[in-house]
Structure formats: structure tokens, C-alpha cells
Amino acid sequence: MTMRKVYRAGGELLKSTGDVVGQWKEYSEDLLHPIATSSEEKAETNDLEGVSTITEDTEVVEDPQWQVWMRSNLKMWSTSESSSEETLLCSICLEVFSEPVSTPCGHNFCKRCICEAWDTAGLCTCPLCKRNYSTRPELSVNTLLRELVSQRKLEKNKSRSMEEMPTFAEVQCDVCSEPKLKALKSCLVCLSSFCETHLQPHLTVSGLKRHQLMEPVENLEDRLCPKHQRPLELFCDTDQSCICTLCGLLEHKTHDLLSLDEAAELHKELSDQFNKLCRQLVPESNKVELRRKQKFEVDVTLDPDTAHPWLVLSEDLKQVHHTDVRKQLPDSPLRFDYCAVVLGKQSFSSGRFYFEVQVKEKTDWDLGVSQKSVHRKGKITASPKNGFWCIALRNKDEYRACADSLVRLFPSAAPQKVGVFVDYDEGLVSFYDTDSADLLFSFTGCSFTEKLFPFFSPCLNDKGSNSAPLVVSAVETFTDAK
Numbered sequence: 324m325t326m327r328k329v330y331r332a333g334g335e336l337l338k339s340t341g342d343v344v345g346q347w348k349e350y351s352e353d354l355l356h357p358i359a360t361s362s363e364e365k366a367e368t369n370d371l372e373g374v375s376t377i378t379e380d381t382e383v384v385e386d387p388q389w390q391v392w393m394r395s396n397l398k399m400w401s402t403s404e405s406s407s408e409e410t411l412l413c414s415i416c417l418e419v420f421s422e423p424v425s426t427p428c429g430h431n432f433c434k435r436c437i438c439e440a441w442d443t444a445g446l447c448t449c450p451l452c453k454r455n456y457s458t459r460p461e462l463s464v465n466t467l468l469r470e471l472v473s474q475r476k477l478e479k480n481k482s483r484s485m486e487e488m489p490t491f492a493e494v495q496c497d498v499c500s501e502p503k504l505k506a507l508k509s510c511l512v513c514l515s516s517f518c519e520t521h522l523q524p525h526l527t528v529s530g531l532k533r534h535q536l537m538e539p540v541e542n543l544e545d546r547l548c549p550k551h552q553r554p555l556e557l558f559c560d561t562d563q564s565c566i567c568t569l570c571g572l573l574e575h576k577t578h579d580l581l582s583l584d585e586a587a588e589l590h591k592e593l594s595d596q597f598n599k600l601c602r603q604l605v606p607e608s609n610k611v612e613l614r615r616k617q618k619f620e621v622d623v624t625l626d627p628d629t630a631h632p633w634l635v636l637s638e639d640l641k642q643v644h645h646t647d648v649r650k651q652l653p654d655s656p657l658r659f660d661y662c663a664v665v666l667g668k669q670s671f672s673s674g675r676f677y678f679e680v681q682v683k684e685k686t687d688w689d690l691g692v693s694q695k696s697v698h699r700k701g702k703i704t705a706s707p708k709n710g711f712w713c714i715a716l717r718n719k720d721e722y723r724a725c726a727d728s729l730v731r732l733f734p735s736a737a738p739q740k741v742g743v744f745v746d747y748d749e750g751l752v753s754f755y756d757t758d759s760a761d762l763l764f765s766f767t768g769c770s771f772t773e774k775l776f777p778f779f780s781p782c783l784n785d786k787g788s789n790s791a792p793l794v795v796s797a798v799e800t801f802t803d804a805k
Contacts, residue, residue, distance in 0.1 A: 410608075411472055415440060415450060419475070423468035428454045429611040431465050438462075452615075474596060494539035496521055506539035511547060511554055516540075558586035609760035616744040616755065619677040620798045623667045623777050628657045629699070630665040634781070637792070640668070644792035645784045659699045666693065667777030667795075675746045678777060679757055681794035683739040686719040687782035688793060690741055692752060695774040712752040712766045713778055714741075724754075724764040732764055740796060747771050757799075 411419050415436035422434040430451045432440075441447050447456040495503040496518035506516035510525060512534040517525065525531045537554055540546055546554055548567035555565040561578035571580050581589065624640040632649045636642065645663050654660065667678075682688050689705060691713025698709070705711040705725040714724045714732065722732035734756055741763070742755035750769035755762055777795075784790040 411468070411475060420468055420472050423465040423472065424462040425465045426454075426462065427456075427460045428452050429615055431468055434462065474593070494541055508536040509539045509546075511535045511537060511552075556583065557581065558583055560586070560589075609762070612762070613742065613755055613757070613760040616677050616742065616753070617798050619675040619744065621669065621671075621676040621678055623669055623678045623795050625665050625779065625795070626657075626668040626776075627665075628655060629659060631659045631661075631663050634663060634665055636665065641795045642792040643779055643781050644790060645781050647784070657699065659703075661701050662703045662780065663782055664689075664699075664703070664778070664780045666779070670695065670774040670776050671745065671747060672771075672774045673747050675744070677742060677744045677798070679740055679742045679796045679798050680779070681740045681796045682716070684791035685716065685781070685793070686785065686789045687715075687717055689713050689715040689725070689778070689780035689782065690793070691725075691743060691754070691778050692745055692775045693778040694771075695776065707766060707769065711778065712769065714754050714764055715780075722763070724766075726766070730764070734763055735759060735761060738763065742798075743777070745775060747775065 413420050413423075413431075413433045413436055415432055418433075420431065420433055423431050424434045424437065425431050426437070426449050428449050428451075430449055432450070437450075440450060441459065447459050448454065494506040494509065494516050496506045497515040498521040499518055504518035504520070507519045507522050508525070509516040516539045522536075525534055525536060535554065537546075548555060548570060551567050551569045553567035553569055556568055557566050557571050557575075558564075558581045559566050559571075559575050559578050560581055562575070565583075566575055566580075571578075625636050625643055627636055627640070630636055630643070632652050633645055633647075634643050635646050635650075643665050652658070659665070680690055682690070691705075691711060693712070694710035696710060697703070703709070703711075705713050705715070706727050708727050711725060714722065716722055720737065722734060724730040724732055736756070736759060738756040738758065740757045742757045744753045744755065745751065750767065750771060752766040752769060753762060754764050779793050781793045782789055
């Protein structure tokens with residue numbers, strides 16, 4: 324991504340180009356650990372911490388969502404211009420919003436686009452989430468988006484005009500033979516630039532002394548007003564163009580005129596204002612999305628018949644933690660006998676459901692959903708092909724999605740509570756940081772063919788450092804107070 328800006332420094336107007344480069348953090352294989360097992364296996368390995376096995380043929384890839392986040396956000400969109408533009412596109416016409424409106428489900432469209440879509444189809448269905456409305460819902464004007472679009476259009480107009488501004492950089496003398504010396508001034512009459520030596524005639528010869536000199540620039544013809552052949556020294560804010568002083572006295576005398584310095588500063592202020600609005604829009608959009616998911620809350624309790632013998636469940640079946648004491652429990656086909664895992668008692672085979680789990684003060688955990696038919700005996704590799712859709716934490720700050728190829732996650736802050744949303748029919752499993760409303764990861768295009776159960780692994784207590792429980796919590800609707 325290349326950003327261009329114009330600014331004044333040392334008495335000369337400079338145009339600079341800077342590249343935004345995302346720094347990628349490299350990891351070695353020794354940061355990846357095998358699955359969590361019972362304490363009986365502790366003598367065999369020092370890496371008993373979860374339910375994600377890394378083998379030699381495991382492909383380790385960077386989180387594609389994090390790549391998008393890095394490219395589009397860079398600290399909440401403060402420096403990314405193209406991704407900010409994507410936020411302003413209507414998903415129907417794929418153009419910048421015109422009269423942006425919001426549906427009751429929280430999605431945004433051009434007023435004309437959504438109305439025409441509903442008129443043509445004869446049904447009122449959200450094009451994004453497919454929610455159906457029995458009667459045409461009321462559309463609300465999205466004032467934040469409308470302001471953002473307005474600011475963006477103004478900034479783009481300003482940017483196009485700023486491209487035409489004269490810029491001053493190191494220019495070579497047109498008279499010098501090789502090696503050419505640095506030019507000290509440019510002459511708008513001679514249309515040439517001169518070093519200190521070759522400039523002397525313009526300072527001493529009476530005829531040449533009347534020539535108009537300026538700071539050295541390339542392409543002098545482009546710095547002249549095509550009508551009056553005078554230097555472009557002003558910016559007309561009304562017409563968004565660079566003009567000469569004579570234009571300012573004649574054709575533009577009733578317009579708003581700025582010096583080039585003032586225009587450059589205004590351009591910077593507009594960019595800052597646009598970025599500020601973007602930062603407001605992103606978290607607000609996240610909050611709306613999370614609120615929609617929280618409406619599908621279900622009551623989840625833990626199933627003691629599936630719990631590994633080293634796990635302790637609370638009396639209300641809402642909490643689970645690992646201890647060093649193995650309970651004497653009857654073996655059954657439902658119970659996990661090797662990995663520190665427990666499933667939820669409730670199962671789901673259609674529709675949507677959502678639940679939240681407190682993970683604070685833990686260094687390791689796994690969380691998600693699993694199919695009914697998953698292997699419960701022996702070592703487990705958590706991945707979609709084995710019937711698990713989950714994310715995990717290792718070593719206090721290493722987050723990962725247990726996809727068929729391991730994906731590293733980079734949340735902006737350590738989640739204290741994680742929301743899990745499943746749309747069975749759409750094949751979607753999404754994980755949210757409920758404090759920030761950020762989407763942590765989504766499994767998409769899943770093909771569910773049997774019942775799904777909530778899946779929990781508190782991992783080993785690690786001599787007390789990971790003794791905090793996983794807690795199935797009631798949903799607290801996200802509010803601005805958070």
C-alpha cells in the first residue's frame with residue numbers, strides 16, 4: 324500500500340512516498356505442542372497441553388483473516404486507504420454507498436439497491452444474512468456511513484487536485500555538463516534550472532534580472548498557468564485546482580483561495596478526519612454483528628458422562644477445571660479417556676446457536692464444537708476432518724485455530740470471554756472476543772451431517788498455573804459501556 328502526502332519542510336514543498344509494510348512474526352516449530360492428555364502421560368512428554376497435534380506433515384500457515392486485518396486495519400484502519408474504501412461499498416452494486424440505509428438485521432445497502440432488490444424478488448430478504456421479513460421492514464438512514472462517504476468524496480477530490488500541485492525536490496542544473504550540479508533556482512521565462520554558477524547572469528544582467536525565478540522544479544512547463552504563463556502559486560478550494568495569482572484576481576476572485584501550504588495542511592486534516600471516522604465505524608459494525616449473534620443464545624451445561632476422569636465439574640455443571648487427582652469413574656463409550664475434554668450435554672442438528680465461555684486467568688484451553696461420532700479414546704487431533712471445529716490458547720499468548728492446516732491468530736488483546744456461534748445449515752462456526760466484539764476466527768463452508776456438541780478442554784493445570792476453570796457464562800449483551 325503506498326500513501327502519498329504533500330508537506331512543507333525547510334521552506335521547500337516536498338512530495339514523499341512511503342510504503343506501509345506489515346511485519347510478519349516468524350515462529351519455529353518448537354512453539355507448537357501436542358494434545359492435552361491425562362497426567363499419567365506426563366513422564367513421556369513435556370508438551371501435554373490441549374487438543375491440537377502438530378505432526379511433521381502439518382502445514383503451518385499464517386491466519387488469512389489476520390492478513391486481511393493487517394492489510395485493512397493497521398491499528399484500526401488508521402493508515403489503510405484501500406481497505407477503508409471497501410467498508411464503503413454496497414454489497415449489491417459494489418459501488419460506494421449512495422443514501423446508505425440499515426436493515427433491522429444490521430446490514431447496510433444503498434437505499435435504491437435494497438428497494439429494487441425487494442421490488443424485483445417480491446420478498447423482503449436480507450441479501451447478506453438471508454433473514455426473511457414477512458412485511459417490508461423500515462429502513463433507517465445510516466448517518467455515520469453517510470458522513471463517511473461524504474468525507475471520502477471530498478478527500479478524493481482534494482487528492483486529485485493535490486496531485487497537480489508543484490513539488491520541489493533536488494533538481495539538476497540544465498546548463499552543467501556531466502556531472503551536473505544541484506540547481507539553485509528555476510526560471511519561468513527560460514524554462515530552465517540553474518546551479519549557483521550558471522544562475523549569476525540572472526542576478527547581474529539587467530535583461531535577465533526581470534525574469535521570474537522560483538524554487539527549482541522539474542517539468543517547468545507543468546508549473547505554469549496554461550492561460551497566463553505564470554507560476555501556479557494558489558489553490559482554489561471552490562474549483563479544486565491549482566491556479567496562478569492572475570487567475571485568482573480575475574476568474575477566481577469570488578472563490579475560496581488558499582496558499583499551497585494551507586491546501587497541503589487541509590489535505591492532511593481531511594485524511595485524519597476520514598481515518599477517525601473509520602475507527603468509529605469498525606468497532607460499531609462489530610458490536611452490531613455480535614448483538615445479532617447473541618440473540619441465538621442457548622443454555623449449555625456440561626455432560627459428566629463425557630468428562631475425562633482428571634476433570635472436576637461444578638455442581639451446576641457450568642465450570643470445569645483439571646486436577647492431579649484421578650476420579651474412579653465407570654468407563655463408557657462416551658467418556659474421553661486420554662485427553663482432558665468434556666462435551667456439552669445439549670446437541671444441535673439444525674438452525675443457529677450461540678454460547679459464551681469465560682477463559683480469563685488461563686494459560687491454555689481449547690473451545691468449540693464437535694460431532695457426536697468423534698473418537699473419545701486415545702490421542703486426538705482436533706481438526707475439521709476429525710469432527711472438531713475449535714480454537715485454542717497455548718503458553719498464555721499463542722492463539723490458534725485448529726483447522727486442517729494450523730492457523731495462528733493475533734487478537735488485539737487477550738480474550739477474557741469467548742463467544743461461539745454456529746449456523747448449522749450455513750456450515751459456519753465463528754468465535755468472538757465478547758469484550759471487544761472482534762471476530763477471532765470463522766470456519767466456513769463446513770459440511771455438518773450429524774449432531775454437534777459444545778466442546779471444552781481446560782487443559783492440564785500445569786502445577787497450578789492453569790488451574791482456573793472454563794466457565795459457561797450467561798450472555799451479557801454487548802453495550803457501549805464495555
